Amino acid sequence: MNEAIPGARPHVTLDEELIFDRSGPGKTGAELPPLDVPAISAVEAVGGDYVRPEIEGFPEVSELEVIRHFTRLSTWNYGIDTGLYPLGSCTMKYNPRINEVVARMEGMATDHPYAPEPLVQGCLRILGETARCLKEITGMDAVSLQPAAGAQGELTGLLMIRAALDDRGERRGTVLIPDSAHGTNPASVTFAGYHVRNLKSNARGCIDLAALESAANEEVAALMLTNPNTLGIFEEQIEEICRIVHAKGGLVYMDGANMNALVGVARPGEFGVDVMHLNLHKTFSTPHGGGGPGSGPVAVKAALEPYLPAPVIEQAIDGSWKLNYNCPKSVGRVRAFYGNFGMAVRALAYILAYGPEGLRQATEDAVLNANYLLHGLKQAYELAYDAPAMHECVFSDRRQAARGVRTGDIAKRLIDYGFHPYTVSFPLVVQGALMIEPTESASKEELDRFVEAMLAIAREVEDDPNVALTAPHTTRVRRLDEVTAARKPVLRWQPTAETE
Ligand SMILES: *Cc1c(COP(=O)(O)O)cnc(C)c1O
Numbered sequence: 001m002n003e004a005i006p007g008a009r010p011h012v013t014l015d016e017e018l019i020f021d022r023s024g025p026g027k028t029g030a031e032l033p034p035l036d037v038p039a040i041s042a043v044e045a046v047g048g049d050y051v052r053p054e055i056e057g058f059p060e061v062s063e064l065e066v067i068r069h070f071t072r073l074s075t076w077n078y079g080i081d082t083g084l085y086p087l088g089s090c091t092m093k094y095n096p097r098i099n100e101v102v103a104r105m106e107g108m109a110t111d112h113p114y115a116p117e118p119l120v121q122g123c124l125r126i127l128g129e130t131a132r133c134l135k136e137i138t139g140m141d142a143v144s145l146q147p148a149a150g151a152q153g154e155l156t157g158l159l160m161i162r163a164a165l166d167d168r169g170e171r172r173g174t175v176l177i178p179d180s181a182h183g184t185n186p187a188s189v190t191f192a193g194y195h196v197r198n199l200k201s202n203a204r205g206c207i208d209l210a211a212l213e214s215a216a217n218e219e220v221a222a223l224m225l226t227n228p229n230t231l232g233i234f235e236e237q238i239e240e241i242c243r244i245v246h247a248k249g250g251l252v253y254m255d256g257a258n259m260n261a262l263v264g265v266a267r268p269g270e271f272g273v274d275v276m277h278l279n280l281h282k283t284f285s286t287p288h289g290g291g292g293p294g295s296g297p298v299a300v301k302a303a304l305e306p307y308l309p310a311p312v313i314e315q316a317i318d319g320s321w322k323l324n325y326n327c328p329k330s331v332g333r334v335r336a337f338y339g340n341f342g343m344a345v346r347a348l349a350y351i352l353a354y355g356p357e358g359l360r361q362a363t364e365d366a367v368l369n370a371n372y373l374l375h376g377l378k379q380a381y382e383l384a385y386d387a388p389a390m391h392e393c394v395f396s397d398r399r400q401a402a403r404g405v406r407t408g409d410i411a412k413r414l415i416d417y418g419f420h421p422y423t424v425s426f427p428l429v430v431q432g433a434l435m436i437e438p439t440e441s442a443s444k445e446e447l448d449r450f451v452e453a454m455l456a457i458a459r460e461v462e463d464d465p466n467v468a469l470t471a472p473h474t475t476r477v478r479r480l481d482e483v484t485a486a487r488k489p490v491l492r493w494q495p496t497a498e499t500e
Pocket of ligand 1: 089090149150151152182184185226230255257258279294295296
């Protein structure tokens with residue numbers, strides 16, 4: 001720990017070795033009753049072909065050793081429960097524990113997706129009510145909860161756009177995307193069989209209307225935009241943008257991953273958006289990171305409703321809920337069953353517990369917090385675009401780069417101050433981006449500590465750039481070879497001659 005750093009609260013991690021190092025022959029973590037059948041080996045039981053040799057050498061440890069091992073390992077993980085997690089574009093907000101409790105209740109967690117509809121009316125109602133709330137929040141006409149991530153929601157929305165255009169007898173080949181877009185946008189467009197055409201942002205970091213005007217033509221199937229965009233700036237011309245695209249017969253897809261800045265305040269359905277997705281794991285109370293689960297519902301205007309993934313949840317006149325599989329124009333099923341059901345449970349619990357006023361308050365606090373950081377940091381870091389922030393703010397490392405220190409170095413140094421790094425080098429339109437999203441969860445005291453740490457780093461860079469260049473200094477491991485880790489990941493421990 002480095003007590004000399006003002007405002008620093010380094011994250012404490014417990015040292016721990018491989019579980020194999022705790023292993024000893026014959027140790028066991030469980031008390032099993034004596035065998036009442038003859039003992040046979042694995043090879044005798046299933047045949048030699050099916051027994052993997054590496055299973056041998058499995059660690060043998062006691063219950064207490066297992067518990068200590070994994071508890072110690074868990075201190076290596078930095079999460080929202082340990083401190084501020086200001087990753088921009090990710091909305092790493094605190095998700096109330098009560099929603100986890102609700103999602104784990106019997107009936108919610110154990111009902112079978114193939115159970116007959118009359119026996120799972122409660123579950124169907126949760127799906128139906130969640131969709132109804134999301135319609136209300138987005139101002140759209142229909143919602144599918146199937147897609148398992150934001151990116152899959154994007155693909156689903158694009159497939160629906162293509163189906164609608166096919167129905168009109170139109171073969172359009174291009175989707176316009178602003179240069180500040182999240183990487184999943186062009187990937188989904190390519191996946192859906194369209195060409196990506198980039199739109200340059202203007203000096204305010206927003207869509208350039210003149211550029212849009214000249215790019216929009218009868219070849220354009222859709223404009224895919226994020227609002228607020230990935231610079232944290234609200235596209236104030238959104239109605240005009242939609243008008244330009246619609247005038248040429250194209251549709252507007254809105255990436256709704258940044259809805260944490262809009263919920264309860266503004267509804268994309270009223271801007272002129274035709275289809276959008278939400279990230280329940282960002283905005284609506286499912287913790288994320290570490291690979292899942294995700295949920296990326298798509299919301300559409302009535303004209304696209306016939307193309308929604310099947311089955312569609314419906315309520316009959318007698319109030320009962322059912323799944324309608326008879327959707328001839330549907331783009332088909334995009335995920336097994338009805339999506340990640342537990343996430344609909346969390347989202348609905350969150351929405352109902354907060355109510356309209358609470359949701360609006362969360363949005364206003366998220367925006368206030370981002371602006372508080374923007375004003376606290378702009379004296380030391382160069383603002384990418386001087387516009388009011390919505391839920392996140394983006395700086396450039398230009399001033400620090402003059403001293404040889406880049407955004408990645410500043411992020412590493414931030415770890416020494418006990419904070420998770422912000423998002424590094426994204427969006428790509430900003431040189432050396434520092435993208436910071438505090439969310440509504442951070443208190444003013446926590447924001448002040450974060451600002452203090454970032455200002456201290458900026459001073460260090462002036463005094464001695466080497467401090468940041470060699471950071472982190474207070475962690476269990478120092479700077480890692482991230483390129484090799486990404487290119488040649490070793491995901492599984494295997495015995496080597498040395499350890500055997
Ligand atoms: C997170 C994010 C996505 C992708 O969502 P996933 O659920 O990770 O697939 C798309 N666009 C933006 C702006 C995002 O922040």
